[in-house]
Amino acid sequence: MADPVKGEFARRRTQLMRLMGSDSIAILPAAPPRQRNNDVEYNYRQDSDFYYLTGFNEPEAVAVLIPGRAVAEYVLFVRERNREREIWDGQRAGPAGVVKDYGADDAFPITDIDEILPGLLEKCSRVYYTMGLNQEFDQRVVGWVNTLRAQARSGAHPPQEFVALDHVLHDMRLFKSRGELSLMRRSGAIAAGAHVRAMRFCRPGRMEYEVMAELLHEFNRHGADISYHPIVGGGANSCVLHYRDNSARLNDGDLLLVDAGCEYDYYASDITRTYPVGGRFSSEQRAVYEVVLEAQRAAIAKVKPGNSWDQPHEAAVRAITQGLKRIGLLKGSLPGLIRSGAYKAFFMHRTGHWLGMDVHDVGDYKVGDEWRVFEPGMALTVEPGIYIAAGTRSVSRRFWNIGVRIEDDVVVTRSGCQVLTDDAPKEPDQIEALMAAA
Numbered sequence: 309m310a311d312p313v314k315g316e317f318a319r320r321r322t323q324l325m326r327l328m329g330s331d332s333i334a335i336l337p338a339a340p341p342r343q344r345n346n347d348v349e350y351n352y353r354q355d356s357d358f359y360y361l362t363g364f365n366e367p368e369a370v371a372v373l374i375p376g377r378a379v380a381e382y383v384l385f386v387r388e389r390n391r392e393r394e395i396w397d398g399q400r401a402g403p404a405g406v407v408k409d410y411g412a413d414d415a416f417p418i419t420d421i422d423e424i425l426p427g428l429l430e431k432c433s434r435v436y437y438t439m440g441l442n443q444e445f446d447q448r449v450v451g452w453v454n455t456l457r458a459q460a461r462s463g464a465h466p467p468q469e470f471v472a473l474d475h476v477l478h479d480m481r482l483f484k485s486r487g488e489l490s491l492m493r494r495s496g497a498i499a500a501g502a503h504v505r506a507m508r509f510c511r512p513g514r515m516e517y518e519v520m521a522e523l524l525h526e527f528n529r530h531g532a533d534i535s536y537h538p539i540v541g542g543g544a545n546s547c548v549l550h551y552r553d554n555s556a557r558l559n560d561g562d563l564l565l566v567d568a569g570c571e572y573d574y575y576a577s578d579i580t581r582t583y584p585v586g587g588r589f590s591s592e593q594r595a596v597y598e599v600v601l602e603a604q605r606a607a608i609a610k611v612k613p614g615n616s617w618d619q620p621h622e623a624a625v626r627a628i629t630q631g632l633k634r635i636g637l638l639k640g641s642l643p644g645l646i647r648s649g650a651y652k653a654f655f656m657h658r659t660g661h662w663l664g665m666d667v668h669d670v671g672d673y674k675v676g677d678e679w680r681v682f683e684p685g686m687a688l689t690v691e692p693g694i695y696i697a698a699g700t701r702s703v704s705r706r707f708w709n710i711g712v713r714i715e716d717d718v719v720v721t722r723s724g725c726q727v728l729t730d731d732a733p734k735e736p737d738q739i740e741a742l743m744a745a746a
């Protein structure tokens with residue numbers, strides 16, 4: 309399979325090393341395997357920062373970058389080849405393999421790291437490292453530095469300064485390259501296809517987990533996996549923001565909210581669609597749905613270079629407040645309702661987040677006290693919602709158990725933004741037509 313970002317790993321390392329400058333070293337551990345129970349592990353997923361720089365998906369590895377080091381700027385510590393272990397767990401690249409296939413200038417067995425790493429640190433005054441993510445590895449880094457401190461009287465030079473590697477790296481990750489965007493487009497298209505499949509499958513009497521199975525089948529058959537545990541919530545469950553059980557029967561007359569995205573070759577999509585279990589919106593459901601759709605459109609229109617991170621949210625808040633007023637769920641003046649945050653009884657989350665290798669991707673939302681300004685290549689979700697739980701005071705029962713969210717993935721372009729997930733219909737008429745034809 310052609311890999312659109314393969315050639316980029318080296319370019320990223322070069323860019324990071326340029327930002328670090330000489331006299332410095334970066335150290336990144338691979339993700340530790342996570343235990344599920346007893347001797348069974350969760351499916352291994354490489355750390356996003358580590359993968360972003362290496363393209364290497366094995367556990368028990370450490371990447372080291374030392375800009376300007378004559379013998380080798382990029383050093384990998386990896387598991388050695390092992391015939392016995394490879395019979396059980398599959399092939400390992402080994403030190404020779406990562407030099408040949410992953411662009412390392414030099415590589416050593418991971419078991420030798422305690423002997424070798426202090427020597428690499430010795431020449432550098434600044435250490436770029438992400439503290440606090442992996443406490444066991446933090447201790448080892450501190451241990452290597454202490455080894456040098458203990459030798460200071462015999463002439464060793466311990467590093468003087470720790471710098472937050474994540475801060476530098478995450479700003480790089482915020483801007484997606486063409487290769488990354490083509491993976492994100494693919495991830496979005498697979499997830500959109502899964503939502504269409506779920507819409508076709510949905511009908512009264514089916515279980516939420518059966519709908520989830522359709523989504524998973526569609527992800528898996530395209531070589532993708534989930535990017536988070538899907539939310540498949542019918543009726544009252546559509547109003548539970550982080551509903552996870554997916555265990556209830558779907559009833560005619562209820563809405564179904566499906567929030568599901570996939571991860572394709574390390575890139576996430578994140579889509580929400582809401583539709584009537586029986587294929588036809590009631591007038592109250594349609595009224596609420598249209599308010600959310602208007603809010604989403606208003607928010608998407610604000611995603612363009614020069615606008616700030618908060619502008620799509622402000623537009624969504626305004627459209628939702630206006631819409632809730634129109635259908636009689638809020639009363640008062642529009643500016644007053646916005647100022648008092650009256651909409652928060654129905655719309656209690658923000659309108660989106662950065663999207664990339666992580667579903668809630670890295671990157672700062674503010675620079676100092678100011679919201680970040682959009683620039684081409686940034687990718688984000690736009691996901692307003694209205695949730696009216698049963699028992700909501702001062703709201704007619706006819707509106708209870710209506711939870712609607714509409715979520716798409718967008719990328720900032722030079723002139724505005726492009727929606728990556730519009731293969732999944734969101735016009736109410738389109739949804740009804742698709743469900744009627746199923």
Ligand code: GLY
Pocket residue numbers: 536567568578661667691715
């Ligand atoms: N599915 C998680 C989110 O929408 O942020």
Ligand code: MN
Pocket residue numbers: 578660661689691715
């Ligand atoms: Mn989201």
Ligand code: MN
Pocket residue numbers: 567568578579580715
């Ligand atoms: Mn979502």
